[in-house]
Amino acid sequence: SDKGSLYERIGPDALEKLVRRFYTLVPQHPDLAPIFPADLSLTAEKQLAFLTGFFGGPPLYHERFGHPRLRARHLPFEITRERAQAWLACMNAALRDTPEIPDAEAREIYAALSRVAVHMVNAGEG
Numbered sequence: 785s786d787k788g789s790l791y792e793r794i795g796p797d798a799l800e801k802l803v804r805r806f807y808t809l810v811p812q813h814p815d816l817a818p819i820f821p822a823d824l825s826l827t828a829e830k831q832l833a834f835l836t837g838f839f840g841g842p843p844l845y846h847e848r849f850g851h852p853r854l855r856a857r858h859l860p861f862e863i864t865r866e867r868a869q870a871w872l873a874c875m876n877a878a879l880r881d882t883p884e885i886p887d888a889e890a891r892e893i894y895a896a897l898s899r900v901a902v903h904m905v906n907a908g909e910g
């Protein structure tokens with residue numbers, strides 16, 4: 785599309801704000817708090833690097849941490865459908881709390897992350 789990548793449209797500053805907001809909400813969610821580390825600074829740094837590339841920007845995660853292997857990296861954590869919904873609810877709230885990201889881009893981000901979140905589910909009834 786001639787609109788450019790999602791990364792180009794939202795820019796690095798808005799993406800960083802989104803990730804920061806997301807990781808202030810995650811430890812406040814009762815379904816998510818138990819599986820995340822107390823210090824979320826490295827987690828947030830990795831997520832920002834990952835999303836930068838995922839949305840069409842420079843491949844920062846690859847450069848710093850190697851192949852993401854996202855599903856494998858999530859296997860040590862019990863991720864139920866309920867937890868995937870909780871993760872997406874935090875992302876949706878973070879998007880709403882980040883006015884620098886226009887509604888159309890917010891919807892696109894949410895849709896893209898919803899598709900990935902489904903694949904992280906590794907526990908619970910099928």
Ligand code: HEM
Pocket residue numbers: 819820821826827830831834849852854857858861863867868869871872897900901902904905
């Ligand atoms: C890491 C949970 C979905 C990207 C993690 C960690 C947890 C977690 C517990 C480890 C944090 C740490 O030890 O630093 C979840 C849950 C999800 C979910 C419950 C619900 C479906 C996603 C999605 C993405 C994603 C959809 C990407 C679009 C990442 C990345 C890391 C990570 C990049 C860092 C991996 C690394 O250690 O290098 N996640 N996650 N996660 N997650 Fe998720």
